[in-house]
Amino acid sequence: MRPHSRRPAIPLAFGVAHLWTVDLSRGDWREQSLAVLSVEERERALRFRQESDMRRYAVGRAALRTILGGYLSTPAHEVALAYGPHGKPSVAGSGPRFSFSHSDDLAVAAFASDAELGVDVERLDREAEVDTVVSGFASKLEREAFAALPAEARRPAFFRWWTRKEALAKAAGLGLSLPFESFDVSIAAGDARLLSTRLAELGGAWMLNEFEPAPGFIGALASYGQLTKIESFAF
Structure with missing residues (x-):
């Protein structure tokens, strides 16, 4: 067996x-x-x-x-x-x-x-070229939101932003082929939202949820359609 x-x-x-x-x-x-x-x-x-x-x-x-x-x-x-x-x-x-x-x-x-899903998780202390990635992949609205943050808040905001972007791209079935600068997500803690989009693939009732899978990590779950409940399990 x-x-x-x-x-x-x-x-x-x-x-x-x-x-x-x-x-x-x-x-x-x-x-x-x-x-x-x-x-x-x-x-x-x-x-x-x-x-x-x-x-x-x-x-x-x-x-x-x-x-x-x-x-x-x-x-x-x-x-x-x-x-x-x-x-x-x-x-x-x-x-x-x-x-x-x-x-x-x-x-x-x-x-x-009954919902298309995309999930992404990141370790918060991993190396990341925050300014370079934001400059290359963030939308104008997102770059303005980052610019308004104090220096010490930019790194945690970066991982919130990136996991939300990745989760939506995965849920839409397009991954990194989706132009990240063509849709806007929130970067504030506890307020995961798709703010606006210039892409037909992200039109409709998309939903974002932020979660902490373990200490020192952050995750985002994107779904098409309203989820009434999210249940967590350990394998």
Whole structure:
């Protein structure tokens, strides 16, 4: 029997999103994680030169497959995935919508039955060229908001802004092909919102939520349509 091939199903109700945090630092990962990956995923994992990168990829993909398998009542290694033109993953056929993100040894996976999702997570103390990235990717409105902040507030605001942008781009299925300067998000703490957009792909009822998956990290969840509840779980 393959290890971690099934996980007890947790009901995924309409209007509800599930956020799963995954610890990617486990030391006994190799046999258990590689066993549930597809052939292509296993080959990709083994191509990583750094052991830490291989571990994070394999543990994350195995966790994603195991959680999906619980929702689908399917062994993890039998979960069939498909990919959109810009790389957005989905369950082949029908199944929960989902999104996955990781930063160092922490991953977050989001699932919903009836809403397109995008999730992003960042470690708050990682290196980042804040001014360079803001100058190159922020909209005019966002650059003005950053310019109004005191110097000590710019770095935490940067990670709030970036996770919100990334989450929306993932939910729309376009990733980094989406021109980030063509839509505006809030940068204030506790006030995650899409303020305006010049893109048809982001028209309609988009919703943003900010969350803290673990101390020292920040995350954003984007969804199309109103979520009535977000429930959190640890894998």
